[in-house]
Amino acid sequence: MVLGVAHRERVSVVQAYRFALDLTPRQERVVLAHAGAARLAHNWALARVKAVMDQRAAERTYGIDEADLTPTQGWPLPALRRAWNQAKPVVAPWWRDYSKEAFNTGLDALARALKNWSDSRSGKRAGRPVGFPRFKSRRRSTPSVRFTTGAIRVEPDRKHVLLPRLGRLKLHESARKLARRLDAGTARILSATVRRDGGRWHVAFCVEVDRAARTPHQPQAVVGVDLGVRHLAVLSTGEVEPNPRHLDVAGRRLRRLARRMSRRVGPDRRTGRRASKRWERAQAALGRAHARVANLRRDGLHKLTTRLARACGTIVVEDLNVAGMLRNRRLARCIADAGFAELRRQLGYKTAWNGGRLVVADRWYPSSKTCSGCGAVKTKLALSERTYTCTLCGLVLDRDVNAARNLAALAVTVAGSGPETRNGRGADRKTPLAGPVTVKRQPGTATAGKTGTVPPQGRTSDHMLTKAS
Incomplete structure (x- = not known):
């Protein structure tokens, strides 16, 4: 699937503008009451x-x-x-x-x-089974209210917004980016959602924007992006984007705040006990710490994806099974902290905005096991082997750079001009063999006990591919 911009002078997209709010105590009570009504x-x-x-x-x-x-x-x-x-x-x-x-x-x-x-x-909806809706709790649900009609606008000073029944709310930052588009007539507000996230109130405007068609700085450039835990992203050009590990950095503070909250008197649903004020303050402090980690992660991913989408005409990424990777109890924390799915999601719409295309390699494409020099494929490659060594051509290269180069080469074999393109190589769940391999016949067959060689063309190994990148 390819995400790209059609050959038009302007394109209409729907995007969100999110701003933090500075509410007075009275305004916060009114917003909470509206969320309670919802x-x-x-x-x-x-x-x-x-x-x-x-x-x-x-x-x-x-x-x-x-x-x-x-x-x-x-x-x-x-x-x-x-x-x-x-x-x-x-x-x-x-x-x-x-x-x-x-x-x-x-x-x-x-x-x-x-x-x-x-x-x-x-069966109309793909993916995991969706359960029956549950009742919303006042303490556990996130307060939120959405406005689609009425007076919704940004004030001329660009530091206040006007919402129905809530009145004039002060913004923590200037809304000049949205105000400029509204004044120019290239944007139209569809809805506004007020929501409390991480102990802070935000307003998110869903806006229909008329964007000018863009062209990447290097339209013919193709870059492969190999995602990982040791490095967040390794590009086929050799550039390495380090993994900031925001959750690990904040781990000591998070553990201290969690211990502090556990020592307070919390709520008990069995006896009907209400939480103490000290417990509520400790919980708010822990929520703010987690929100800061999420904001830092989101900011880093936005900067990386924006730079790639504006610079390169074609970006190739892998279709990673993130849900399956999270089942690995040793790497689940690091994988969740990296944000692989969010990075691919941002690349999807940003390549469309900038006139590029996103090529998604098949989930079973052996990018790490394939030699970027001669194309030979290894049957097995342990995760601990960080250097790829080809036994046929003698190539010695960092395994992540080798995988990124294979992803970049994959874009040459893919035809498409849409926003997102799937690779057309027909990769399956088995790794093709690199050369003639001796195969022993299984017992119970007509040729049991005999051996022979199998040519590499059109053959696959007997072992299912295990993604090690």
């Missing part, structure tokens, strides 16, 4: 859907015909909204004090969750 609407609608489903299931056990069962409760957003409008005078008699968008936020989240669950059960 949570109430979500939980009420979910309870209604579950009650109807359980009632229909019980009636079926009684032998009642399908036509005589309790009427179903529709799952789409319009159906949930109609049910809520009928019940809100009783369920929430104070509903006039809050924006209708607050209740719509909870109903929309439930409608999407139910659709994902239904599609996952019927």
